[in-house]
Amino acid sequence: MKERTMWEQIADSLRSRSLWMLHYCTGCGAMELPPTMTARFDMERFGVAPMATPRQADIMLITGYLNTKTLRRVIYTYEQMADPKYVIGFGSCTINGGIYFDSYSTINRLDYYIPVDVYIAGCMPRPEAILEAFNYLMEKIRKGEADGWKRYKENYEWYKQNQIRSLGEVYVHDEFHE
Amino acid sequence: MTNSMSKAVEVLKSFNPFVEEIDDREIKISLSNDKVISALDVLKSIGFSHLSLITCVDWIDDNQFELVYILFNWEDGGKILVSTRIDRSNPKFITVKELWPVARFYEREIHEFFGIEFEGNDDMRPLFLELWDEKPPMRKDFDPSKYSKEKFPDRKYEKDVIKEAKIFRGEING
Numbered sequence: 528m529k530e531r532t533m534w535e536q537i538a539d540s541l542r543s544r545s546l547w548m549l550h551y552c553t554g555c556g557a558m559e560l561p562p563t564m565t566a567r568f569d570m571e572r573f574g575v576a577p578m579a580t581p582r583q584a585d586i587m588l589i590t591g592y593l594n595t596k597t598l599r600r601v602i603y604t605y606e607q608m609a610d611p612k613y614v615i616g617f618g619s620c621t622i623n624g625g626i627y628f629d630s631y632s633t634i635n636r637l638d639y640y641i642p643v644d645v646y647i648a649g650c651m652p653r654p655e656a657i658l659e660a661f662n663y664l665m666e667k668i669r670k671g672e673a674d675g676w677k678r679y680k681e682n683y684e685w686y687k688q689n690q691i692r693s694l695g696e697v698y699v700h701d702e703f704h705e
Numbered sequence: 706m707t708n709s710m711s712k713a714v715e716v717l718k719s720f721n722p723f724v725e726e727i728d729d730r731e732i733k734i735s736l737s738n739d740k741v742i743s744a745l746d747v748l749k750s751i752g753f754s755h756l757s758l759i760t761c762v763d764w765i766d767d768n769q770f771e772l773v774y775i776l777f778n779w780e781d782g783g784k785i786l787v788s789t790r791i792d793r794s795n796p797k798f799i800t801v802k803e804l805w806p807v808a809r810f811y812e813r814e815i816h817e818f819f820g821i822e823f824e825g826n827d828d829m830r831p832l833f834l835e836l837w838d839e840k841p842p843m844r845k846d847f848d849p850s851k852y853s854k855e856k857f858p859d860r861k862y863e864k865d866v867i868k869e870a871k872i873f874r875g876e877i878n879g
């Protein structure tokens with residue numbers, strides 16, 4: 528890893544204190560987010576708040592399984608986000624396919640297509656685990672280890688090639704929007 | 706059986722159905738496939754006006770597909786499953802989109818997942834799968850785990866016995 532300049536260190540430490548999260552909720556784990564966000568567990572006390580659009584978000588939280596259709600949208604979304612951006616893979620489906628490991632349409636491993644900074648194991652992980660993951664991610668950002676977005680640029684060819692291998696084509700053709 | 710269901714069984718007598726009672730609000734009526742459309746028409750006219758679903762079962766050992774039309778009656782909550790079997794090697798049936806326009810989408814779905822053609826319904830574009838390149842995935846002779854292995858690489862695991870032993874003894878946190 529490259530040494531960070533002093534300014535980068537300061538920037539990283541400030542960044543880690545205010546994170547905006549885009550939650551990509553197509554998996555069943557999305558159920559755990561309302562209590563995490565709201566009064567019961569209240570993730571805002573850690574400085575993490577939900578955001579509705581990719582262009583203004585720092586974290587992308589992927590809650591569970593992705594099939595080929597949603598993976599295309601995730602790649603779109605991820606590429607729209609501004610640097611620096613971080614990805615959290617939530618649930619065992621993002622790690623190794625979970626209970627859908629042999630499905631014809633769901634992917635088995637998220638970090639093969641986009642870089643993942645933190646994984647949360649479990650099916651489904653509890654809100655405490657999500658908060659733990661946020662804290663761990665902040666720690667990593669402060670240390671300068673959360674560099675998924677840099678890896679994506681450096682290994683862009685590799686990621687693209689994997690995406691094409693599984694998806695055929697990343698471009699979204701949609702009968703309702705064409 | 707609810708009133709509407711007994712009435713339906715009564716009316717359909719001439720179609721020579723095989724009636725199975727599933728529970729007190731649900732019956733299954735099996736018909737030969739030339740009678741299905743007229744039976745559905747009759748059922749629609751006596752109150753089973755809601756088509757909840759069209760679905761399909763692959764009976765690969767009998768070389769048949771079973772098409773199931775699930776109808777619902779809003780007056781007393783009766784539910785009828787109208788079922789028929791068609792040949793698996795030349796899977797073709799007639800559309801019911803004239804009776805229920807929503808059937809267009811169910812038929813597209815069945816075409817996509819089982820490969821059944823519906824005569825009269827020309828719109829057979831893929832509905833859910835994008836860029837699908839294999840045989841229809843809900844057929845019993847399609848092997849999803851083989852497909853998944855080829856297409857979606859898996860994570861490799863190496864067994865680390867020493868680490869596991871340490872976790873087991875509580876020295877490190879797994």
Ligand code: SF4
Pocket residue numbers: 554555556590591592617618619620621625626649650651652
């Ligand atoms: S990990 Fe479990 S809870 Fe999460 S999406 Fe997969 S199956 Fe659902």
